[in-house]
Amino acid sequence: MTLMRIGELAAAAGVSNRTVDFYTSLGLLTPASRTTGGFRLYDPAAVEQIATVQHLESSGMALDDIAAQLRGAGATDLTGVLTRLDQDLAALRALAENAGDTAQGLAATLAVRANQLLTTAMELLSTMPPP
Template sequence: MSDLLRIGELAAQAGVSTRTVDYYTQLGLLTCADRTGGGFRLYEQAAVDTIATVRSLESHGLNLQTIASALHGSVIDGDRDLATGLADLSANLRALQEAAEGAPHAHALLSLISGRAHALIDLALAIVDSPLV
């Protein structure tokens, strides 16, 4: 049990408040590994990485419910999984690129959208390859 972290230790290492750890636990983003004799929650060290992943995804505009579904391997948007979502995103980017070819002023906007989408794809692939999933 010595390698487990109390909520305050986890919060300090992850750079968040204990309220954030508590909220993430309530949403199922974090799982309590054990409890002390006094009832305090204990977390595995990997929870620090999970919090970093969640915060990164949040910074890219994903909501916590979608993140929780992805971390638990659940479907996203009803019956779509992550691979299907990424394939759809890629197809939509191609369609936007074709549309932008006829409208030069849209090229700058398309570049921004494309950059953001590629960042999200890279992040999704990193998550899929991480031990968190």
């Protein structure tokens, strides 16, 4: 495995050196090693990590939240979250049945956004390597 210097990683990921520095400072990226001169070296898998972070950020997730999840801080009970999501969808259906046209339109817009986020989650999970 050939490790990459920051400039090589930035070029491969299509971002600036400054973005790599920023992501590293937030804990979104972790150098694999350092040279004897102190330069950070990154695993080539960091290119995909950058793409994942950018995809999550463009989907509306805050960088601090992404970093916390990558560090394992604030680990989430996925089963519990999915159960609450099912309950919330049932409640939304019940509310929509009795809502006026304006409220239904707003609820539909929000439901479309929620669906986009779920689709993003499924796409990311399907591309991530197994533990």
